[in-house]
Amino acid sequence: MQPPMMFLARLALVGVLVGAAALSGPAVAQDLSLRGTAGAFLSSRVAVSNGDFAQMAANHDRLLQADPENPGFLELSMQGHLLAGNFDRAVDRAAQIMARGDGSNVAALVMQADAFNRGEYDVALAALDDGARTGPLTDPMARAWAELGKGSMSDALGAFDTVIAQREELAPFALYFKALALAFVGDLERAEALLTGEAEGPIGLSRRGVIAHISILSQLGRMQDALELTDAMFGVNPDEDVAYLRAALQEGRAIPFETITSARDGMAETYFTLASALPSERGDWLPLIYARLTLALRPEHGDAILLAGQLLERAEQYALADAVYESMAEDHPQYLGAQLGKANALSRSGDTAQAIESLRALTRAKPDSVLVFSALGDMLRREEDFAEAEAAYATALDLLDTVEERHWVLIYTRAITLERLDDWERAEPEFRRALEFVPEEPQVLNYLGYSLIDKGLKLDEALDMIERAVEAEPDSGYIVDSLGWAFYRLGRYEEAVPVMERAVELMPTDPILNDHLGDVYWAVGREREARFQWRRALSFAPHPDLDTDLVRRKIEDGKNPPDAVTSTQ
Template sequence: MCASLLASLPFDPAPAQPRPDIGVAGAFLSSRVAVTHSDFEEMAASHDRLLQTDPDNPGFRELSMQGHLLAGNFERAVERAAEITASGSASNVANLLMQADAFNRSVYDVAIAAIEDGAQTGPLTDPMARAWAELGRGSMSDALAAFDVVIAEREELAPFALYFKALALAFVGDLERAETLLTGEAEGPIGLSRRGVVAHISILSQLGRMDDALQLTDAMFGAAPDQDVAELRAALREGRAIPFETITSARDGMAETYFTLAAALPVERGDWLPLIYARLALALRPDHAEAILFTGQLLERAEQYSLANAVYDRMPADNPQYLAAQLGKANALARSGDVERAIESLRALSRDRPDSVLVHSALGDQLRREEEFEQAEAAYAHALDLLESVEERHWVLLYTRAITLERLGEWERAEPEFRRVLEFVPDEPQVLNYLGYSLIDKGMKLDEALGMIERAVEAEPDSGYIVDSLGWAYYRLGRYDEAVPVMERAVELMPTDPILNDHLGDVYWAVGREREARFQWRRALSFAPHPDLDVDLVRRKIEQGKTPPDAMTDAQ
């Protein structure tokens, strides 16, 4: 289904070539770099400059439009889309923008006229736009007919159309029919997203079926849900109905369509289509919390951190998803290189939300990455103290705290914590690898440690770090011939990692392949720096070689 949707909206991000008589080399170069790096603000600005000298160039106009949309400048993007459609150029993205603009202005006749004139946007967005526009015009019967066309004729799109039909019925007050559609009992199965489940809970509560609503909440979200669901549950237990706010207008319905498509499409580097749909959803419904979070995450993936932060800042402070947005903003700050601001924002958030496990855990993660291990351990300890009971879903928190204790040199405290994690997730390869490698490195419980690493490799055979652990374990155990192919495989998986290249050099030296060893050590230096690489030691090995360690015996 996703592939067909992708195929329905082709667009070529390669900028059109300028005419050779136009002196726009600088702007053209900037535009190419911007497109390649998904720098949407520069993409819009550079193509705007190019259009000043070549105003009829369709490629420049298309990429100016897309840049403005992806950067969040909906109004400017609509202006470009209007120019494109007026020129007679074919552009699915321009058609989408004009469609969204019609809904944004509540001119539903315009949206329907565009469809009838052949301004196609996609196999789902066109019929859904007709349905929502008919609803906006007050004709529920025509809206239902439009939904039913897709349900009857497009099997792969029917679950989407059924979901939107249920939302439309709930919006007009036909809660009983909406509820039966959402269960999948009336017209076919619907794979509800998290947002769809919340809508179903709301509808059940509006029907007075509080027990059913609570049962669905517990079944789908467990005993310790996120804050927004926790608030829903508290209201249900008090007997308060949850207002149905998934859509409150035809415009909201179209926003929901765009957001659902954005979330359904695969997210791949260089593919802007999910972000295009997410931006359209936010243009129509700026308070769409899930769209805010998803758009921010997509912008982070594109390494557009300032744009991501601007989106996260749109989350209202009283929204239950506010905390998630602030954590996303801190993550974007850190990934942009502004680690100090990221840590300070998390500290401020921890003061504002002192009882939040998520906040203290996120602060610990950031401090650990900066090797501030004592402060990280304190943050993790605080997070764990806030828990009434430690359960399997908390294993990552336990694991990161155990890593921090190990890095602090407190192995007596760290080892029991690693083993506690394995009680919850006995086959988790990252935990098996870390504990096994640490035990090998300390010469402790060698048979058990090697078995852990072998299990980790079996689970993730293409992880360079884990394969390296196995090769290094063989090396430390004096099994040099066995270490060679394993370590070579690790470097093949991660050819530019300095630690793995250094390890391969040690293994080669141990089996007498001295020239190859020095080559690998030089490669390790070429990929430096690395926090765990002793550059001076590597240089000494290149000059003097290295005496392999004696094979370890169990120091247990």
């Protein structure tokens, strides 16, 4: 269940403000007076550009020694410390910024989180009354949670209800937080009614919201309803962090309500909702800021640990990601997810061999884990160790009592490894099994259709598959390339030209697509343009699937179009 787009659009405005504050930097006019810190200044620019948060904080701390009142240095020092996980240092900087009256949204957020962390709810309310603004959702939710923290449930409900009545785009989230607050104070019936979406209006439930609903149903003694909701949302073979809940329900044991256990947890849940709802793009620090604030208030928040680790991986801050994953307690239901995250971060940092060994160790420690064997298969496949990858995928599938729709990716990736092993007799049924669950999935349609055409099998069906894939994802360069290459292989060269040109337009620096366009041009007699495209392909090399020697021979001698494939079915 996804957040309303209107809500995300409004949140994007907050991101613009934060981004502008983060990237504006210190006044250049002061640079000449900082000759002794020139190195730190230049390093700070590089750290900001690269998202090196620890270095960003350290360099701006050095710059502040020479220019303690510089607003840009203060802001970037604060954000660097926060993003690197040094919350206390970020609070110190935020206090300096707020004392100056600089109007930083991030500083106000940090001070808000600090007030909740200390249980100083009057301070949080006073900041709101004084005009400190943090965002369209965090401001009203902070008021509600602070009133709850003070013991005034009526005022808290009034704050939630004001948002529900006046802010249509925020209402689903305010309803969710209101339900959590009611469950926290023991009003489970009203909380459950809200979570159904039938009491006061539609409510957007995340994965955590569904688990909260399951817990509340079990606390009400409605074990069968709780079990049915679990199976409907997570399947009868859920991942390990949900499997223990299902086992408890089958045994008739109520699941403790732990989604929030205090007003501080409620504010942490608000920050986490934002962290997970905002789109995470490289260079956009706002989701990670909210994830770090979540962990500052609730360090054991498993979902926030996993999200912060993933965001740090995307920022290529692998040491910080590893530290976040390492903070997950061994007895936490999501500990395995953190260990898989550590392995992925290790691989992305360049130490793939050690990452694979860590996953092999996990398979020995967790021999019944579908997740572990699937992750091992993915990593081995990326390393083109297809035989070992296929064995890992096969083990993962064998561990499933029931194969469900959500397992289609596992089936699909196993099919890919079989195809790469030239075992088409076993690969094709696996591709088709994946399509039984997701008949219009463009990735599966594209891979199967392309493979069939390449082998001269079931050509009409294969071309239909690729055309459906293009219809579903018309802006995917790889999928459009498949259609163009299918026309080429079928001898329909004129039809291939505009399609392949569109593919290269979508992915202009991909060597394979440029090579394919060269082949298509040559087939229709556009020899000069063909050689130009082949030279472009070489300029973007290397690529594991590009035979550079063959491309050079084509530039010298040209290329005879292949005989059009004909069906061998």
